[in-house]
Amino acid sequence: RTDSDRLWDSLMEMAKLGATAKGGVNRQALTDLERQGRDLFIQWCRAEGCTIRIDTIGNIFARREGSDPNAKTVMAGSHLDSQPTGGKYDGCFGVLSGLEVIRTLNQHNITTQSPIEVVAWTNEEGCRFPPCMMGSGVFSGELEFDAMMARTDADGVTVSDALDAIHYRGSDSVSPDEIKAYFEPHIEQGPILEDTDTTIGVVIGGLGQKWFDLTLTGLEAHAGPTPMNLRRDAMMGAAEVTQALNRIAFDHQPHGRGTVGCMTLHPGSRNVIPGQVKMTLDMRHWEPEALESMGQAVTAAVEEICQRHGLEYQLELTANFAPEYFNKACVDAVRQGAEKLQLSHMDIISGAGHDAMFVGRVAPAAMIFIPCKDGISHNEIESATPEHIHAGCNVLLHAMLDAAGA
């Protein structure tokens, strides 16, 4: 068993870096605060005798050697960066659970056949530098290194400059081929485990995603003198697209998701018919064909709606990730861990993107979910119980030992 207090104390210690007034964390990727988090993590790993590697995008790998010099590594991890108004558990729970596994092995003098390695991926959140899951994306070849280094934040600072500024541009090359199995513990960020009173989510994979940027252009005109039948109201189009997206998601249950998260109206005056609306569409599904069908349905709906309202439109696909189905052996190792520990568990699909979904493209991977309060994350009120944190970490220990060979 892992040490519940030790893990909790480390989580709370890490949460001091960027702590916000409302009990959350603001420790965005590649800031000096996140540098402090990286330093603290490395200091803790070195104290456990780990060797540290840092790759060219700043991913940190902390390694505890195994008995077999030819064995591939069994890896755990997640990320240390947070949203601007983020919580204490999203990311850190995975990284520090990996560290807790190493601490437990050291404490009990256990030698594993495979090396055990903990990884902190760079910029999972993507809020400072889009896109999200940048470090694992580059690692897995899903995202292109040069393009990512050139990405800028709102102040025009590049990833490359930010990495240099915090001295975390490494030169170690770490290959996916080194990985025997990768496990990522994470809070669910959704309501299912809590609703069903389940402790462990055995994550069998993650939804595919399609993100669109949509601009609808009509004709700006005065709200009073312009008769209804002579309008080209971009907001009318935006309202119908929103409803179409939701209807399409409902038509693709249980796995379909459709969300309009951003919308801006131009000129944005209460007595002016909006001449232009810019909006985002986020679509997700578990089956590639269904995700394609959703994308086609929304494209057709936009076309039809715009024609009916005399609008022009621009529909741009800004992200397009296939669903990820995790490795069966890794998933089984997580399920068996929960069973051995007699923890309530259920198979679950991740609705959110995670580093494990990119790692899973190039190496065997799986995830362990625990409940979070009201399913809320990306919010300072994000909360998870010490019991669930401990349970998730114990499942990780079992799964890693199972994969690493004792």
Add this chain to the structure above:
Amino acid sequence: RTDSDRLWDSLMEMAKLGATAKGGVNRQALTDLERQGRDLFIQWCRAEGCTIRIDTIGNIFARREGSDPNAKTVMAGSHLDSQPTGGKYDGCFGVLSGLEVIRTLNQHNITTQSPIEVVAWTNEEGCRFPPCMMGSGVFSGELEFDAMMARTDADGVTVSDALDAIHYRGSDSVSPDEIKAYFEPHIEQGPILEDTDTTIGVVIGGLGQKWFDLTLTGLEAHAGPTPMNLRRDAMMGAAEVTQALNRIAFDHQPHGRGTVGCMTLHPGSRNVIPGQVKMTLDMRHWEPEALESMGQAVTAAVEEICQRHGLEYQLELTANFAPEYFNKACVDAVRQGAEKLQLSHMDIISGAGHDAMFVGRVAPAAMIFIPCKDGISHNEIESATPEHIHAGCNVLLHAMLDAAGA
């Protein structure tokens, strides 16, 4: 006949004050640029021998005496302030047409029985200091003087301070009882005259208005892991309210209008279900009962939509103006003017609010519309032809002479 070139030259001279790069005007109420516009207008009026009165809210009255010392005054006017990206004609056309009438009477040595008076109302646009039509609203008792003086702009400057800063807080008391008839020439700000190839709109009144601020509150949650059926998506509600408002407006044709001009989503992130949406509703109608019925229908729709989506809401009525039906004699004077001049004309209802609609509550009033290009106003590309400007001013001359007695 009025002098077409003289009026046009004055319009172009006035348009230099606050001229924008795109050919429009930025001369917002009670700024130093608008002060220059007021000064120029007064200078022109004094050159015609007018006496000037300025009331406590800064409305300017320029008077040419009549032959009968007991006769009430025949008034024309509009406003000199503009939108931030406004045009050259909205407001100025009415004020300078009134001045052109006085110039024409002087040129031809015509004495009228009633005095002729031109008014420039303070802050018609309301963009710097809400609400719109502030000067005529205070004059007519629709808006409360003390409350208006305390209104602030985005920098916290009060109307009272702004009036003092440009030295336009007057002390003259001008009463609606002095007015025999008030005429306001204005560009239509809509497409109807242009669409029907008509030169003069005989404005028989203006639509009543109801403005609402609506806040919808649901639950902010992650767009990926949150199943469709467990969402409380404020944007879903906002989309349905937008459609309901439009359906209600279409159900109240030909006079109903419904517009959503502003909408802001919180937190406004592409992969977060909006927990809150703030939006504005602008509803208009010609019949008081129909306007009430539209207001009740939208209130009921908001209630039903919010219940269905598990949303809370706050619906606040921020403006509530009854429709205005102009004085029959004034309207007839406008129509007869157009007929005498053999100008194509049609009766028309103003969809926009105008100073005349507040003046009309307390004195006989009517308006004269001319076409504007593509029905567009509140835009730097606002445009009207010299021919239409001239025609509108000639109709004003006839209507005023008719009312003033030659």
